[in-house]
Amino acid sequence: MITVSDLRKVYQQGSKDVVALDGVSLEVPTGKIHGIVGHSGAGKSTLVRCLTLLDQPTSGTVAVNGKELTNVSAAELRNARRRIGMVFQHANLFDSRTTEQNVAYPLELVGTPKDQIASKVAELLELVGLSQFAKAYPSQLSGGQRQRVGIARALTTDPDILLCDEPTSALDPKTTDEILDLVKELRNRLNITVLIITHEMHVVKQVCDSVSLLAGGKIVETGEIETVVTNASGRLASTLLPLPGDAPRAEGSGPILDLLYTGQQATEPVISSVARQFNTDVNVLAGSVEQLGEQQYAHLRLQLNADADVDAIVNHLTSNGIAVTVKGAK
Numbered sequence: 577m578i579t580v581s582d583l584r585k586v587y588q589q590g591s592k593d594v595v596a597l598d599g600v601s602l603e604v605p606t607g608k609i610h611g612i613v614g615h616s617g618a619g620k621s622t623l624v625r626c627l628t629l630l631d632q633p634t635s636g637t638v639a640v641n642g643k644e645l646t647n648v649s650a651a652e653l654r655n656a657r658r659r660i661g662m663v664f665q666h667a668n669l670f671d672s673r674t675t676e677q678n679v680a681y682p683l684e685l686v687g688t689p690k691d692q693i694a695s696k697v698a699e700l701l702e703l704v705g706l707s708q709f710a711k712a713y714p715s716q717l718s719g720g721q722r723q724r725v726g727i728a729r730a731l732t733t734d735p736d737i738l739l740c741d742e743p744t745s746a747l748d749p750k751t752t753d754e755i756l757d758l759v760k761e762l763r764n765r766l767n768i769t770v771l772i773i774t775h776e777m778h779v780v781k782q783v784c785d786s787v788s789l790l791a792g793g794k795i796v797e798t799g800e801i802e803t804v805v806t807n808a809s810g811r812l813a814s815t816l817l818p819l820p821g822d823a824p825r826a827e828g829s830g831p832i833l834d835l836l837y838t839g840q841q842a843t844e845p846v847i848s849s850v851a852r853q854f855n856t857d858v859n860v861l862a863g864s865v866e867q868l869g870e871q872q873y874a875h876l877r878l879q880l881n882a883d884a885d886v887d888a889i890v891n892h893l894t895s896n897g898i899a900v901t902v903k904g905a906k
């Protein structure tokens with residue numbers, strides 16, 4: 577488990593203070609995969625640097641399994657850093673080292689005996705599916721394979737947390753999915769806690785149990801995927817489950833409703849039940865149905881008859897667990 581409490585980072589730029597992190601608090605339980613998304617300048621890189629203790633936060637704490645990593649002595653810093661394994665956008669491998677030598681590097685740095693290094697490296701290469709590439713050099717590996725080496729290297733210290741900073745941003749869609757599948761498999765096998773910093777919503781959809789939106793150095797929205805996707809007033813719902821951009825324009829003056837809901841409700845005949853019970857036509861203006869993790873989610877934009885009883889219909893839908901926003905009539 578990682579617990580971030582009221583983390584602040586203020587940089588000095590000349591006489592000006594730049595508040596890069598403005599009271600970030602976050603708790604990710606053991607074995608969960610949490611995504612952190614945000615636009616450029618939101619504070620993602622600063623958060624990564626503070627979590628990996630490369631940068632000292634101005635205030636606030638970071639704790640792994642209840643043990644505080646911030647404010648440790650210089651002597652303890654190295655051990656504290658080992659609790660968090662780091663995966664970067666580019667694997668940053670040594671070109672002159674083979675796969676196994678790259679993975680061995682962090683263990684050599686701390687003087688691990690050679691036989692222990694050999695068995696640990698073999699175990700990790702097996703885990704990431706690269707045993708047959710142990711003697712290959714980075715130039716002989718694909719981008720996805722290089723990222724697997726980076727992941728194996730991040731696991732050499734048996735970290736409690738795997739912190740992945742834009743891990744798939746340099747990869748094509750197929751390789752992205754393979755790496756995300758690997759991250760999920762590692763979580764399942766090692767029960768490791770994973771934090772993924774990303775600007776790709778696909779990553780969140782594919783692999784995350786929960787997500788936070790970072791903006792202006794603050795977490796402005798956070799929660800389990802199911803909660804944020806069906807929170808009609810949140811910013812993440814429409815980003816995770818956008819309607820097609822070329823949705824047909826509404827015609828007439830009938831009210832327009834946006835519906836967000838999950839698998840359980842998706843199996844109910846929502847549209848026909850509204851039409852039947854409330855005696856209105858229901859025109860589907862746009863729709864998006866997606867599988868996120870194990871669940872199916874739907875986002876529908878409907879137009880009703882001008883004289884439809886909107887309040888009663890909204891009540892009916894919300895009592896069935898569907899989040900509804902009335903977009904007004906056009």
Ligand SMILES: Nc1ncnc2c1ncn2[C@@H]1O[C@H](COP(=O)(O)OP(=O)(O)OP(=O)(O)O)[C@@H](O)[C@H]1O
Pocket residue numbers: 587588589594595596614615616617618619620621622623
């Ligand atoms: N060393 C620094 N000195 C001064 N200001 C900084 C420093 N590092 C970051 N900042 C500022 O802090 C804010 C957050 O920057 P940060 O790099 O963390 O954002 P980001 O979300 O990672 O953006 P990107 O996705 O573009 O990398 C920005 O306003 C940035 O200018």
